[in-house]
Amino acid sequence: MIEIKNLDFNYPGSKKKVFEGFNLKFSDNRIYGLLGKNGTGKSTMLYLISGLLRPKRGTVTVNGVESKMRRPEMLRELYIVPEEYNLPNLTLRQYVRIHKDFYPQFSEEILDKCLNEFEMPTDINFKELSMGQKKKVYMSFAMASCCQLLLMDEPTNGLDIPSKALFRKVVAGNLADDSSLIISTHQVHDVEQLLDHVLILNGSEVLVDSSIEELTEKYEFGYRNADEMDESVLYAEPSLQGNAVVARRKADSAATTVNLELLFNAATMGRL
Incomplete structure (x- = not known):
């Protein structure tokens, strides 16, 4: 599904390369745990895969499409949940009406099911929610998109202990059979029961790439x-x-x- 070849990347204004000559492949239909110390490029990799960042050299392809092109046929099958975000001052139903048509397989039934499992109401106004509640809504929408590729950056940050258990239940019970999920996290105990595959990075070095x-x-x-x-x-x-x-x-x-x-x-x- 994803192939990274000869990747070089550094942020503007910084001479330090996050990746240099980096190569990696991700297969279909798996749940990956992406692990590494702070500053080793985990979040950067998710943004490169989604096309929100562009390589300085090399290629990142998703189903044969270069992610930096951000073509509609790629974007409609990819959903990213960043670690930090702001939701607009809308109700959930307004948000769904605006965004669901971008995702051809979007399911309001799955959305309501995920919210119910997160012990959240479906009649929601974003401005009334805490950050942890917003994260539950955002992840529920991601699951309901039924995209082939979901990317989550530190999804359990901001969740209390019971909600972390609910997160595992939501993912295990609602991830589409033909979907893959890449979870970048430091909170390894929150996700280890979910994973099919583990990647441990140290910058451009892959320390572990094993099922x-x-x-x-x-x-x-x-x-x-x-x-x-x-x-x-x-x-x-x-x-x-x-x-x-x-x-x-x-x-x-x-x-x-x-x-x-x-x-x-x-x-x-x-x-x-």
């Missing part, structure tokens, strides 16, 4: 006492339960759930 299945086949995540630490351990952190570890999975060991925080720390420390 959840591949990660569970290759690594074991868990806790070990000091006398259980052996050569299979790749990375460890002390904790109240013992040492939290990422280890090479042994042939006779059971699969474990991926701990994204441990995986991220191990990758950025060069331990994988």
Whole structure:
């Protein structure tokens, strides 16, 4: 679906390149977690994919169309939820009437279902909402667009703990079967149950590009006492339960759930 080739990018007025000679591919029908330290280009990548930013060199294509061209056939199948935004002083129904025709598969039924799952009313005036409530509405509209590609930048920022659980329910229950979702986030525990694939970036270096299945086949995540630490351990952190570890999975060991925080720390420390 998405192919990035020989990408160079820096912001105007800055000599520091966010990406240089960068290459990456995203496949169809997956939920990606896009992880990286602050300033490693996660948000920039989403804006390049959507065509809101343009490469200095190289190409970013979505279904064979260069994103910088922002052609209607690409834009009608792409929806981005930025980390920060302002909604106009409208009711939700006014907003829907203005925008839904841009998205041929838009579903008001899915919109109402997502709002209900977020425990939000459907009779909404944006000016009366908190920032967290606005985010729930914006994400509900994104799901209702039924686009082939959804991009979300830090979607759980500003949500309280119960709402983060509702976010996972909304995405899992309403993402169209033929859609892909790329989530850029620091809040890894908020999304790790949703993901099919993990990308960890360090600027122009891709530290991890693996499916959840591949990660569970290759690594074991868990806790070990000091006398259980052996050569299979790749990375460890002390904790109240013992040492939290990422280890090479042994042939006779059971699969474990991926701990994204441990995986991220191990990758950025060069331990994988």
